[in-house]
Amino acid sequence: MTLRHMKIFVSVYQNSSITKAAKELHLAQPSVSVTIKELEEYYGQHFFERIGRRIYPTAAAKEFYGYAVHIVSMFEAMEKELKNGDEIETIRVGASITxxxxxxPSLMKEFQEQFPEIRMEAVVNQSGTIERLLLENEIDLGLIENQPSSDSVCAVPFLEDSLVAIVPAEHPLAGKCDVILREMAENPFLMREKGSAGREILDACFDMEQITVHPAWESSSTQAIVQGVAKGLGVAVLPYLLVKRDLEQGLVCQAFLRRPIERKLNIIYHKSKYITRSMQTFVSMCLDYRTHQTKEEQHDGRDKDPDPDSRS
Structure with missing residues:
Protein backbone atom coordinates (compact mmCIF):
# COMPACT_ATOMS: atom_id res chain seq x y z
CA MET A 1 0.00 0.00 0.00
CA THR A 2 1.80 3.14 -1.23
CA LEU A 3 1.04 6.73 -2.15
CA ARG A 4 1.29 5.65 -5.79
CA HIS A 5 -1.62 3.23 -5.22
CA MET A 6 -3.69 6.09 -3.80
CA LYS A 7 -2.90 8.47 -6.67
CA ILE A 8 -3.93 5.87 -9.24
CA PHE A 9 -7.09 4.99 -7.31
CA VAL A 10 -8.11 8.66 -7.05
CA SER A 11 -7.66 9.14 -10.80
CA VAL A 12 -9.68 6.00 -11.64
CA TYR A 13 -12.43 7.05 -9.24
CA GLN A 14 -12.64 10.60 -10.61
CA ASN A 15 -12.58 9.50 -14.25
CA SER A 16 -14.83 6.44 -13.78
CA SER A 17 -12.48 4.80 -16.26
CA ILE A 18 -9.19 2.90 -16.12
CA THR A 19 -8.39 3.98 -19.69
CA LYS A 20 -8.88 7.69 -18.94
CA ALA A 21 -6.94 7.39 -15.69
CA ALA A 22 -4.04 5.72 -17.49
CA LYS A 23 -3.99 8.51 -20.06
CA GLU A 24 -4.16 11.20 -17.37
CA LEU A 25 -1.29 9.63 -15.39
CA HIS A 26 0.76 8.70 -18.49
CA LEU A 27 0.74 5.04 -17.50
CA ALA A 28 0.00 1.83 -19.36
CA GLN A 29 -3.58 0.64 -18.90
CA PRO A 30 -2.54 -2.83 -17.57
CA SER A 31 -0.40 -1.10 -14.92
CA VAL A 32 -3.41 0.84 -13.66
CA SER A 33 -5.56 -2.31 -13.61
CA VAL A 34 -2.91 -4.21 -11.62
CA THR A 35 -2.68 -1.37 -9.10
CA ILE A 36 -6.43 -1.41 -8.47
CA LYS A 37 -6.33 -5.19 -8.11
CA GLU A 38 -3.49 -4.90 -5.58
CA LEU A 39 -5.51 -2.40 -3.56
CA GLU A 40 -8.55 -4.67 -3.56
CA GLU A 41 -6.45 -7.62 -2.42
CA TYR A 42 -4.75 -5.54 0.26
CA TYR A 43 -8.03 -4.38 1.80
CA GLY A 44 -10.08 -7.43 0.93
CA GLN A 45 -12.68 -5.17 -0.71
CA HIS A 46 -14.17 -4.91 -4.18
CA PHE A 47 -13.82 -1.26 -5.29
CA PHE A 48 -15.35 -1.07 -8.79
CA GLU A 49 -18.20 -2.74 -10.68
CA ARG A 50 -18.02 -2.86 -14.46
CA ILE A 51 -21.36 -2.20 -16.20
CA GLY A 52 -21.13 -1.91 -19.97
CA ARG A 53 -18.17 0.29 -20.85
CA ARG A 54 -18.08 2.15 -17.55
CA ILE A 55 -16.99 1.27 -14.06
CA TYR A 56 -18.89 2.31 -10.96
CA PRO A 57 -17.49 2.68 -7.42
CA THR A 58 -18.76 0.42 -4.65
CA ALA A 59 -19.58 1.65 -1.16
CA ALA A 60 -16.07 0.60 -0.06
CA ALA A 61 -14.53 2.67 -2.88
CA LYS A 62 -16.50 5.74 -1.85
CA GLU A 63 -15.29 5.39 1.74
CA PHE A 64 -11.68 4.84 0.65
CA TYR A 65 -11.83 7.79 -1.75
CA GLY A 66 -12.85 10.12 1.10
CA TYR A 67 -9.49 9.42 2.74
CA ALA A 68 -7.30 8.91 -0.34
CA VAL A 69 -8.13 12.18 -2.10
CA HIS A 70 -7.11 14.21 0.96
CA ILE A 71 -4.00 12.17 1.70
CA VAL A 72 -2.82 12.71 -1.88
CA SER A 73 -3.71 16.40 -1.62
CA MET A 74 -1.81 16.76 1.66
CA PHE A 75 1.28 15.14 0.14
CA GLU A 76 1.14 17.39 -2.92
CA ALA A 77 0.75 20.46 -0.69
CA MET A 78 3.82 19.41 1.31
CA GLU A 79 5.83 18.86 -1.85
CA LYS A 80 4.80 22.22 -3.24
CA GLU A 81 5.59 24.08 -0.02
CA LEU A 82 8.99 22.47 0.55
CA LYS A 83 10.20 22.46 -3.04
CA ASN A 84 8.67 25.74 -4.15
CA GLY A 85 8.44 27.87 -1.02
CA ASP A 86 8.22 31.04 -3.07
CA GLU A 87 5.12 29.94 -4.99
CA ILE A 88 1.86 31.77 -4.32
CA GLU A 89 -0.37 29.91 -1.85
CA THR A 90 -3.96 29.44 -2.96
CA ILE A 91 -7.05 29.06 -0.76
CA ARG A 92 -10.12 27.66 -2.51
CA VAL A 93 -13.39 28.68 -0.86
CA GLY A 94 -16.91 27.62 -1.72
CA ALA A 95 -20.04 29.42 -0.55
CA SER A 96 -23.78 28.94 -0.83
CA ILE A 97 -25.69 31.56 -2.80
CA THR A 98 -26.85 33.62 0.21
CA PRO A 105 -17.16 39.36 -0.82
CA SER A 106 -16.50 41.29 2.42
CA LEU A 107 -14.56 38.39 3.92
CA MET A 108 -12.41 37.94 0.83
CA LYS A 109 -11.72 41.66 0.51
CA GLU A 110 -10.63 41.88 4.15
CA PHE A 111 -8.45 38.77 3.85
CA GLN A 112 -6.81 39.97 0.61
CA GLU A 113 -6.08 43.37 2.12
CA GLN A 114 -4.25 41.71 5.00
CA PHE A 115 -2.59 38.95 2.95
CA PRO A 116 -2.16 40.20 -0.64
CA GLU A 117 0.47 37.50 -1.30
CA ILE A 118 -2.16 34.72 -0.96
CA ARG A 119 -4.36 33.92 -3.95
CA MET A 120 -8.04 33.25 -3.25
CA GLU A 121 -10.43 31.36 -5.50
CA ALA A 122 -14.18 31.20 -4.90
CA VAL A 123 -17.12 29.09 -6.07
CA VAL A 124 -20.72 30.11 -5.34
CA ASN A 125 -23.41 27.46 -5.67
CA GLN A 126 -26.06 25.55 -3.72
CA SER A 127 -25.03 24.30 -0.28
CA GLY A 128 -25.26 20.67 -1.44
CA THR A 129 -22.91 21.37 -4.35
CA ILE A 130 -20.44 23.12 -2.05
CA GLU A 131 -20.38 20.08 0.25
CA ARG A 132 -19.81 17.77 -2.74
CA LEU A 133 -16.91 19.92 -3.97
CA LEU A 134 -15.40 19.76 -0.49
CA LEU A 135 -15.68 15.97 -0.41
CA GLU A 136 -13.99 15.77 -3.82
CA ASN A 137 -11.22 18.15 -2.68
CA GLU A 138 -12.18 20.73 -5.30
CA ILE A 139 -12.28 23.37 -2.55
CA ASP A 140 -10.52 23.71 0.81
CA LEU A 141 -13.23 25.38 2.90
CA GLY A 142 -16.96 25.86 2.50
CA LEU A 143 -19.52 28.31 3.88
CA ILE A 144 -23.03 26.84 3.77
CA GLU A 145 -26.52 27.54 5.11
CA ASN A 146 -27.33 24.12 6.57
CA GLN A 147 -25.78 21.18 8.36
CA PRO A 148 -23.58 18.96 6.14
CA SER A 149 -25.03 15.55 5.33
CA SER A 150 -21.73 13.64 5.22
CA ASP A 151 -20.04 12.32 8.36
CA SER A 152 -16.70 13.16 6.72
CA VAL A 153 -17.44 16.89 6.90
CA CYS A 154 -16.92 18.97 10.05
CA ALA A 155 -19.07 22.07 10.63
CA VAL A 156 -18.43 25.16 12.76
CA PRO A 157 -21.29 27.70 13.14
CA PHE A 158 -20.15 31.26 12.46
CA LEU A 159 -23.35 33.28 12.01
CA GLU A 160 -27.11 33.09 12.52
CA ASP A 161 -29.68 33.98 9.89
CA SER A 162 -33.43 33.67 9.55
CA LEU A 163 -35.97 33.05 6.83
CA VAL A 164 -38.60 35.77 6.63
CA ALA A 165 -42.04 35.86 5.05
CA ILE A 166 -42.51 38.51 2.35
CA VAL A 167 -45.75 39.66 0.73
CA PRO A 168 -46.83 42.41 -1.70
CA ALA A 169 -47.09 45.90 -0.20
CA GLU A 170 -50.92 45.95 -0.39
CA HIS A 171 -51.36 42.37 0.91
CA PRO A 172 -53.59 41.83 4.02
CA LEU A 173 -50.63 40.14 5.79
CA ALA A 174 -48.23 43.04 5.14
CA GLY A 175 -46.79 44.18 8.48
CA LYS A 176 -49.03 41.79 10.40
CA CYS A 177 -47.58 40.06 13.47
CA ASP A 178 -48.16 36.52 14.71
CA VAL A 179 -48.61 35.13 11.19
CA ILE A 180 -48.64 31.33 10.88
CA LEU A 181 -47.32 29.36 7.91
CA ARG A 182 -50.78 28.05 7.13
CA GLU A 183 -51.96 31.63 6.45
CA MET A 184 -49.05 32.10 4.06
CA ALA A 185 -49.81 28.79 2.35
CA GLU A 186 -53.33 29.99 1.49
CA ASN A 187 -51.68 32.24 -1.12
CA PRO A 188 -49.80 31.31 -4.32
CA PHE A 189 -46.26 30.43 -3.12
CA LEU A 190 -43.09 31.49 -4.92
CA MET A 191 -40.19 29.24 -3.88
CA ARG A 192 -36.52 28.61 -4.45
CA GLU A 193 -35.57 25.52 -6.45
CA LYS A 194 -35.35 22.11 -4.81
CA GLY A 195 -31.88 21.42 -3.46
CA SER A 196 -31.31 24.95 -2.19
CA ALA A 197 -30.75 25.25 1.56
CA GLY A 198 -33.63 27.69 2.04
CA ARG A 199 -36.05 25.40 0.20
CA GLU A 200 -35.02 22.39 2.27
CA ILE A 201 -35.63 24.27 5.53
CA LEU A 202 -38.97 25.63 4.32
CA ASP A 203 -40.13 22.20 3.12
CA ALA A 204 -39.21 20.76 6.51
CA CYS A 205 -41.30 23.46 8.23
CA PHE A 206 -44.28 22.67 6.00
CA ASP A 207 -43.90 18.96 6.77
CA MET A 208 -43.87 19.65 10.52
CA GLU A 209 -47.09 21.67 10.17
CA GLN A 210 -48.56 19.03 7.81
CA ILE A 211 -49.07 21.65 5.12
CA THR A 212 -49.02 20.74 1.44
CA VAL A 213 -47.80 23.46 -0.91
CA HIS A 214 -47.62 23.32 -4.69
CA PRO A 215 -45.36 26.21 -5.74
CA ALA A 216 -46.78 28.67 -8.24
CA TRP A 217 -43.17 29.54 -9.09
CA GLU A 218 -39.86 27.79 -8.62
CA SER A 219 -36.68 29.72 -9.35
CA SER A 220 -32.95 29.64 -8.58
CA SER A 221 -33.04 33.44 -8.69
CA THR A 222 -34.04 35.13 -5.43
CA GLN A 223 -34.52 38.44 -7.24
CA ALA A 224 -36.96 36.81 -9.68
CA ILE A 225 -39.02 35.64 -6.69
CA VAL A 226 -38.86 39.04 -4.99
CA GLN A 227 -39.98 40.76 -8.18
CA GLY A 228 -42.82 38.25 -8.51
CA VAL A 229 -43.98 39.00 -4.97
CA ALA A 230 -43.68 42.74 -5.60
CA LYS A 231 -45.96 42.38 -8.65
CA GLY A 232 -48.59 40.59 -6.57
CA LEU A 233 -48.05 37.12 -8.01
CA GLY A 234 -47.79 35.45 -4.61
CA VAL A 235 -45.88 35.28 -1.34
CA ALA A 236 -42.51 33.82 -0.36
CA VAL A 237 -40.25 32.86 2.54
CA LEU A 238 -36.61 33.73 1.87
CA PRO A 239 -33.34 34.34 3.74
CA TYR A 240 -33.37 37.73 5.44
CA LEU A 241 -29.90 38.56 4.11
CA LEU A 242 -31.20 38.25 0.55
CA VAL A 243 -34.30 40.42 0.98
CA LYS A 244 -33.07 42.95 3.56
CA ARG A 245 -32.53 45.69 0.98
CA ASP A 246 -35.86 45.01 -0.76
CA LEU A 247 -37.65 45.30 2.60
CA GLU A 248 -35.83 48.54 3.44
CA GLN A 249 -36.74 50.00 0.04
CA GLY A 250 -40.39 48.99 0.42
CA LEU A 251 -40.39 46.80 -2.69
CA VAL A 252 -42.04 44.07 -0.61
CA CYS A 253 -43.31 43.90 2.97
CA GLN A 254 -42.64 41.48 5.78
CA ALA A 255 -45.28 39.34 7.43
CA PHE A 256 -43.91 38.53 10.90
CA LEU A 257 -44.10 34.80 11.61
CA ARG A 258 -45.31 33.55 14.98
CA ARG A 259 -42.52 30.97 14.93
CA PRO A 260 -39.38 32.54 13.45
CA ILE A 261 -37.44 30.24 11.13
CA GLU A 262 -33.85 30.55 12.27
CA ARG A 263 -30.75 28.72 11.13
CA LYS A 264 -26.99 28.66 11.62
CA LEU A 265 -24.54 29.38 8.84
CA ASN A 266 -21.58 27.00 8.95
CA ILE A 267 -17.92 26.87 8.00
CA ILE A 268 -17.21 23.34 6.75
CA TYR A 269 -14.03 21.38 6.07
CA HIS A 270 -13.16 17.74 5.45
CA LYS A 271 -12.10 15.86 8.57
CA SER A 272 -9.04 14.53 6.69
CA LYS A 273 -8.03 17.91 5.30
CA TYR A 274 -4.78 19.51 6.39
CA ILE A 275 -5.73 23.05 7.41
CA THR A 276 -2.87 25.46 6.74
CA ARG A 277 -2.19 28.51 8.87
CA SER A 278 -3.65 30.72 6.14
CA MET A 279 -6.84 28.67 6.11
CA GLN A 280 -7.01 28.88 9.91
CA THR A 281 -6.69 32.65 9.65
CA PHE A 282 -9.56 32.80 7.16
CA VAL A 283 -11.71 30.64 9.45
CA SER A 284 -10.94 32.99 12.36
CA MET A 285 -11.96 35.92 10.18
CA CYS A 286 -15.29 34.21 9.47
CA LEU A 287 -15.84 33.63 13.19
CA ASP A 288 -15.15 37.32 13.85
CA TYR A 289 -17.55 38.44 11.09
CA ARG A 290 -20.55 38.83 13.40
CA THR A 291 -18.58 41.09 15.77
CA HIS A 292 -17.44 43.27 12.86
CA GLN A 293 -20.99 43.49 11.50
CA THR A 294 -22.40 44.51 14.88
CA LYS A 295 -19.83 47.30 15.19
CA GLU A 296 -20.60 48.52 11.65
CA GLU A 297 -24.35 48.55 12.34
CA GLN A 298 -23.80 50.49 15.56
CA HIS A 299 -21.57 52.94 13.72
CA ASP A 300 -24.16 53.38 10.94
CA GLY A 301 -26.81 53.97 13.58
CA ARG A 302 -24.76 56.78 15.14
CA ASP A 303 -24.19 58.35 11.74
CA LYS A 304 -27.93 58.38 11.04
CA ASP A 305 -28.95 59.83 14.41
CA PRO A 306 -29.62 63.56 13.79
CA ASP A 307 -29.51 64.47 17.50
CA PRO A 308 -27.30 62.20 19.65
CA ASP A 309 -28.19 64.16 22.78
CA SER A 310 -31.87 63.32 22.38
CA ARG A 311 -31.26 59.60 23.01
CA SER A 312 -32.69 58.43 26.33
Whole structure:
Protein backbone atom coordinates (compact mmCIF):
# COMPACT_ATOMS: atom_id res chain seq x y z
CA MET A 1 0.00 0.00 0.00
CA THR A 2 1.80 3.14 -1.23
CA LEU A 3 1.04 6.73 -2.15
CA ARG A 4 1.29 5.65 -5.79
CA HIS A 5 -1.62 3.23 -5.22
CA MET A 6 -3.69 6.09 -3.80
CA LYS A 7 -2.90 8.47 -6.67
CA ILE A 8 -3.93 5.87 -9.24
CA PHE A 9 -7.09 4.99 -7.31
CA VAL A 10 -8.11 8.66 -7.05
CA SER A 11 -7.66 9.14 -10.80
CA VAL A 12 -9.68 6.00 -11.64
CA TYR A 13 -12.43 7.05 -9.24
CA GLN A 14 -12.64 10.60 -10.61
CA ASN A 15 -12.58 9.50 -14.25
CA SER A 16 -14.83 6.44 -13.78
CA SER A 17 -12.48 4.80 -16.26
CA ILE A 18 -9.19 2.90 -16.12
CA THR A 19 -8.39 3.98 -19.69
CA LYS A 20 -8.88 7.69 -18.94
CA ALA A 21 -6.94 7.39 -15.69
CA ALA A 22 -4.04 5.72 -17.49
CA LYS A 23 -3.99 8.51 -20.06
CA GLU A 24 -4.16 11.20 -17.37
CA LEU A 25 -1.29 9.63 -15.39
CA HIS A 26 0.76 8.70 -18.49
CA LEU A 27 0.74 5.04 -17.50
CA ALA A 28 0.00 1.83 -19.36
CA GLN A 29 -3.58 0.64 -18.90
CA PRO A 30 -2.54 -2.83 -17.57
CA SER A 31 -0.40 -1.10 -14.92
CA VAL A 32 -3.41 0.84 -13.66
CA SER A 33 -5.56 -2.31 -13.61
CA VAL A 34 -2.91 -4.21 -11.62
CA THR A 35 -2.68 -1.37 -9.10
CA ILE A 36 -6.43 -1.41 -8.47
CA LYS A 37 -6.33 -5.19 -8.11
CA GLU A 38 -3.49 -4.90 -5.58
CA LEU A 39 -5.51 -2.40 -3.56
CA GLU A 40 -8.55 -4.67 -3.56
CA GLU A 41 -6.45 -7.62 -2.42
CA TYR A 42 -4.75 -5.54 0.26
CA TYR A 43 -8.03 -4.38 1.80
CA GLY A 44 -10.08 -7.43 0.93
CA GLN A 45 -12.68 -5.17 -0.71
CA HIS A 46 -14.17 -4.91 -4.18
CA PHE A 47 -13.82 -1.26 -5.29
CA PHE A 48 -15.35 -1.07 -8.79
CA GLU A 49 -18.20 -2.74 -10.68
CA ARG A 50 -18.02 -2.86 -14.46
CA ILE A 51 -21.36 -2.20 -16.20
CA GLY A 52 -21.13 -1.91 -19.97
CA ARG A 53 -18.17 0.29 -20.85
CA ARG A 54 -18.08 2.15 -17.55
CA ILE A 55 -16.99 1.27 -14.06
CA TYR A 56 -18.89 2.31 -10.96
CA PRO A 57 -17.49 2.68 -7.42
CA THR A 58 -18.76 0.42 -4.65
CA ALA A 59 -19.58 1.65 -1.16
CA ALA A 60 -16.07 0.60 -0.06
CA ALA A 61 -14.53 2.67 -2.88
CA LYS A 62 -16.50 5.74 -1.85
CA GLU A 63 -15.29 5.39 1.74
CA PHE A 64 -11.68 4.84 0.65
CA TYR A 65 -11.83 7.79 -1.75
CA GLY A 66 -12.85 10.12 1.10
CA TYR A 67 -9.49 9.42 2.74
CA ALA A 68 -7.30 8.91 -0.34
CA VAL A 69 -8.13 12.18 -2.10
CA HIS A 70 -7.11 14.21 0.96
CA ILE A 71 -4.00 12.17 1.70
CA VAL A 72 -2.82 12.71 -1.88
CA SER A 73 -3.71 16.40 -1.62
CA MET A 74 -1.81 16.76 1.66
CA PHE A 75 1.28 15.14 0.14
CA GLU A 76 1.14 17.39 -2.92
CA ALA A 77 0.75 20.46 -0.69
CA MET A 78 3.82 19.41 1.31
CA GLU A 79 5.83 18.86 -1.85
CA LYS A 80 4.80 22.22 -3.24
CA GLU A 81 5.59 24.08 -0.02
CA LEU A 82 8.99 22.47 0.55
CA LYS A 83 10.20 22.46 -3.04
CA ASN A 84 8.67 25.74 -4.15
CA GLY A 85 8.44 27.87 -1.02
CA ASP A 86 8.22 31.04 -3.07
CA GLU A 87 5.12 29.94 -4.99
CA ILE A 88 1.86 31.77 -4.32
CA GLU A 89 -0.37 29.91 -1.85
CA THR A 90 -3.96 29.44 -2.96
CA ILE A 91 -7.05 29.06 -0.76
CA ARG A 92 -10.12 27.66 -2.51
CA VAL A 93 -13.39 28.68 -0.86
CA GLY A 94 -16.91 27.62 -1.72
CA ALA A 95 -20.04 29.42 -0.55
CA SER A 96 -23.78 28.94 -0.83
CA ILE A 97 -25.69 31.56 -2.80
CA THR A 98 -26.85 33.62 0.21
CA UNK A 99 -23.40 33.67 1.80
CA UNK A 100 -21.67 34.13 -1.55
CA UNK A 101 -23.86 37.13 -2.34
CA UNK A 102 -23.80 39.00 0.96
CA UNK A 103 -20.95 37.76 3.15
CA UNK A 104 -18.12 36.20 1.14
CA PRO A 105 -17.16 39.36 -0.82
CA SER A 106 -16.50 41.29 2.42
CA LEU A 107 -14.56 38.39 3.92
CA MET A 108 -12.41 37.94 0.83
CA LYS A 109 -11.72 41.66 0.51
CA GLU A 110 -10.63 41.88 4.15
CA PHE A 111 -8.45 38.77 3.85
CA GLN A 112 -6.81 39.97 0.61
CA GLU A 113 -6.08 43.37 2.12
CA GLN A 114 -4.25 41.71 5.00
CA PHE A 115 -2.59 38.95 2.95
CA PRO A 116 -2.16 40.20 -0.64
CA GLU A 117 0.47 37.50 -1.30
CA ILE A 118 -2.16 34.72 -0.96
CA ARG A 119 -4.36 33.92 -3.95
CA MET A 120 -8.04 33.25 -3.25
CA GLU A 121 -10.43 31.36 -5.50
CA ALA A 122 -14.18 31.20 -4.90
CA VAL A 123 -17.12 29.09 -6.07
CA VAL A 124 -20.72 30.11 -5.34
CA ASN A 125 -23.41 27.46 -5.67
CA GLN A 126 -26.06 25.55 -3.72
CA SER A 127 -25.03 24.30 -0.28
CA GLY A 128 -25.26 20.67 -1.44
CA THR A 129 -22.91 21.37 -4.35
CA ILE A 130 -20.44 23.12 -2.05
CA GLU A 131 -20.38 20.08 0.25
CA ARG A 132 -19.81 17.77 -2.74
CA LEU A 133 -16.91 19.92 -3.97
CA LEU A 134 -15.40 19.76 -0.49
CA LEU A 135 -15.68 15.97 -0.41
CA GLU A 136 -13.99 15.77 -3.82
CA ASN A 137 -11.22 18.15 -2.68
CA GLU A 138 -12.18 20.73 -5.30
CA ILE A 139 -12.28 23.37 -2.55
CA ASP A 140 -10.52 23.71 0.81
CA LEU A 141 -13.23 25.38 2.90
CA GLY A 142 -16.96 25.86 2.50
CA LEU A 143 -19.52 28.31 3.88
CA ILE A 144 -23.03 26.84 3.77
CA GLU A 145 -26.52 27.54 5.11
CA ASN A 146 -27.33 24.12 6.57
CA GLN A 147 -25.78 21.18 8.36
CA PRO A 148 -23.58 18.96 6.14
CA SER A 149 -25.03 15.55 5.33
CA SER A 150 -21.73 13.64 5.22
CA ASP A 151 -20.04 12.32 8.36
CA SER A 152 -16.70 13.16 6.72
CA VAL A 153 -17.44 16.89 6.90
CA CYS A 154 -16.92 18.97 10.05
CA ALA A 155 -19.07 22.07 10.63
CA VAL A 156 -18.43 25.16 12.76
CA PRO A 157 -21.29 27.70 13.14
CA PHE A 158 -20.15 31.26 12.46
CA LEU A 159 -23.35 33.28 12.01
CA GLU A 160 -27.11 33.09 12.52
CA ASP A 161 -29.68 33.98 9.89
CA SER A 162 -33.43 33.67 9.55
CA LEU A 163 -35.97 33.05 6.83
CA VAL A 164 -38.60 35.77 6.63
CA ALA A 165 -42.04 35.86 5.05
CA ILE A 166 -42.51 38.51 2.35
CA VAL A 167 -45.75 39.66 0.73
CA PRO A 168 -46.83 42.41 -1.70
CA ALA A 169 -47.09 45.90 -0.20
CA GLU A 170 -50.92 45.95 -0.39
CA HIS A 171 -51.36 42.37 0.91
CA PRO A 172 -53.59 41.83 4.02
CA LEU A 173 -50.63 40.14 5.79
CA ALA A 174 -48.23 43.04 5.14
CA GLY A 175 -46.79 44.18 8.48
CA LYS A 176 -49.03 41.79 10.40
CA CYS A 177 -47.58 40.06 13.47
CA ASP A 178 -48.16 36.52 14.71
CA VAL A 179 -48.61 35.13 11.19
CA ILE A 180 -48.64 31.33 10.88
CA LEU A 181 -47.32 29.36 7.91
CA ARG A 182 -50.78 28.05 7.13
CA GLU A 183 -51.96 31.63 6.45
CA MET A 184 -49.05 32.10 4.06
CA ALA A 185 -49.81 28.79 2.35
CA GLU A 186 -53.33 29.99 1.49
CA ASN A 187 -51.68 32.24 -1.12
CA PRO A 188 -49.80 31.31 -4.32
CA PHE A 189 -46.26 30.43 -3.12
CA LEU A 190 -43.09 31.49 -4.92
CA MET A 191 -40.19 29.24 -3.88
CA ARG A 192 -36.52 28.61 -4.45
CA GLU A 193 -35.57 25.52 -6.45
CA LYS A 194 -35.35 22.11 -4.81
CA GLY A 195 -31.88 21.42 -3.46
CA SER A 196 -31.31 24.95 -2.19
CA ALA A 197 -30.75 25.25 1.56
CA GLY A 198 -33.63 27.69 2.04
CA ARG A 199 -36.05 25.40 0.20
CA GLU A 200 -35.02 22.39 2.27
CA ILE A 201 -35.63 24.27 5.53
CA LEU A 202 -38.97 25.63 4.32
CA ASP A 203 -40.13 22.20 3.12
CA ALA A 204 -39.21 20.76 6.51
CA CYS A 205 -41.30 23.46 8.23
CA PHE A 206 -44.28 22.67 6.00
CA ASP A 207 -43.90 18.96 6.77
CA MET A 208 -43.87 19.65 10.52
CA GLU A 209 -47.09 21.67 10.17
CA GLN A 210 -48.56 19.03 7.81
CA ILE A 211 -49.07 21.65 5.12
CA THR A 212 -49.02 20.74 1.44
CA VAL A 213 -47.80 23.46 -0.91
CA HIS A 214 -47.62 23.32 -4.69
CA PRO A 215 -45.36 26.21 -5.74
CA ALA A 216 -46.78 28.67 -8.24
CA TRP A 217 -43.17 29.54 -9.09
CA GLU A 218 -39.86 27.79 -8.62
CA SER A 219 -36.68 29.72 -9.35
CA SER A 220 -32.95 29.64 -8.58
CA SER A 221 -33.04 33.44 -8.69
CA THR A 222 -34.04 35.13 -5.43
CA GLN A 223 -34.52 38.44 -7.24
CA ALA A 224 -36.96 36.81 -9.68
CA ILE A 225 -39.02 35.64 -6.69
CA VAL A 226 -38.86 39.04 -4.99
CA GLN A 227 -39.98 40.76 -8.18
CA GLY A 228 -42.82 38.25 -8.51
CA VAL A 229 -43.98 39.00 -4.97
CA ALA A 230 -43.68 42.74 -5.60
CA LYS A 231 -45.96 42.38 -8.65
CA GLY A 232 -48.59 40.59 -6.57
CA LEU A 233 -48.05 37.12 -8.01
CA GLY A 234 -47.79 35.45 -4.61
CA VAL A 235 -45.88 35.28 -1.34
CA ALA A 236 -42.51 33.82 -0.36
CA VAL A 237 -40.25 32.86 2.54
CA LEU A 238 -36.61 33.73 1.87
CA PRO A 239 -33.34 34.34 3.74
CA TYR A 240 -33.37 37.73 5.44
CA LEU A 241 -29.90 38.56 4.11
CA LEU A 242 -31.20 38.25 0.55
CA VAL A 243 -34.30 40.42 0.98
CA LYS A 244 -33.07 42.95 3.56
CA ARG A 245 -32.53 45.69 0.98
CA ASP A 246 -35.86 45.01 -0.76
CA LEU A 247 -37.65 45.30 2.60
CA GLU A 248 -35.83 48.54 3.44
CA GLN A 249 -36.74 50.00 0.04
CA GLY A 250 -40.39 48.99 0.42
CA LEU A 251 -40.39 46.80 -2.69
CA VAL A 252 -42.04 44.07 -0.61
CA CYS A 253 -43.31 43.90 2.97
CA GLN A 254 -42.64 41.48 5.78
CA ALA A 255 -45.28 39.34 7.43
CA PHE A 256 -43.91 38.53 10.90
CA LEU A 257 -44.10 34.80 11.61
CA ARG A 258 -45.31 33.55 14.98
CA ARG A 259 -42.52 30.97 14.93
CA PRO A 260 -39.38 32.54 13.45
CA ILE A 261 -37.44 30.24 11.13
CA GLU A 262 -33.85 30.55 12.27
CA ARG A 263 -30.75 28.72 11.13
CA LYS A 264 -26.99 28.66 11.62
CA LEU A 265 -24.54 29.38 8.84
CA ASN A 266 -21.58 27.00 8.95
CA ILE A 267 -17.92 26.87 8.00
CA ILE A 268 -17.21 23.34 6.75
CA TYR A 269 -14.03 21.38 6.07
CA HIS A 270 -13.16 17.74 5.45
CA LYS A 271 -12.10 15.86 8.57
CA SER A 272 -9.04 14.53 6.69
CA LYS A 273 -8.03 17.91 5.30
CA TYR A 274 -4.78 19.51 6.39
CA ILE A 275 -5.73 23.05 7.41
CA THR A 276 -2.87 25.46 6.74
CA ARG A 277 -2.19 28.51 8.87
CA SER A 278 -3.65 30.72 6.14
CA MET A 279 -6.84 28.67 6.11
CA GLN A 280 -7.01 28.88 9.91
CA THR A 281 -6.69 32.65 9.65
CA PHE A 282 -9.56 32.80 7.16
CA VAL A 283 -11.71 30.64 9.45
CA SER A 284 -10.94 32.99 12.36
CA MET A 285 -11.96 35.92 10.18
CA CYS A 286 -15.29 34.21 9.47
CA LEU A 287 -15.84 33.63 13.19
CA ASP A 288 -15.15 37.32 13.85
CA TYR A 289 -17.55 38.44 11.09
CA ARG A 290 -20.55 38.83 13.40
CA THR A 291 -18.58 41.09 15.77
CA HIS A 292 -17.44 43.27 12.86
CA GLN A 293 -20.99 43.49 11.50
CA THR A 294 -22.40 44.51 14.88
CA LYS A 295 -19.83 47.30 15.19
CA GLU A 296 -20.60 48.52 11.65
CA GLU A 297 -24.35 48.55 12.34
CA GLN A 298 -23.80 50.49 15.56
CA HIS A 299 -21.57 52.94 13.72
CA ASP A 300 -24.16 53.38 10.94
CA GLY A 301 -26.81 53.97 13.58
CA ARG A 302 -24.76 56.78 15.14
CA ASP A 303 -24.19 58.35 11.74
CA LYS A 304 -27.93 58.38 11.04
CA ASP A 305 -28.95 59.83 14.41
CA PRO A 306 -29.62 63.56 13.79
CA ASP A 307 -29.51 64.47 17.50
CA PRO A 308 -27.30 62.20 19.65
CA ASP A 309 -28.19 64.16 22.78
CA SER A 310 -31.87 63.32 22.38
CA ARG A 311 -31.26 59.60 23.01
CA SER A 312 -32.69 58.43 26.33
Missing amino acids: IGTHIL
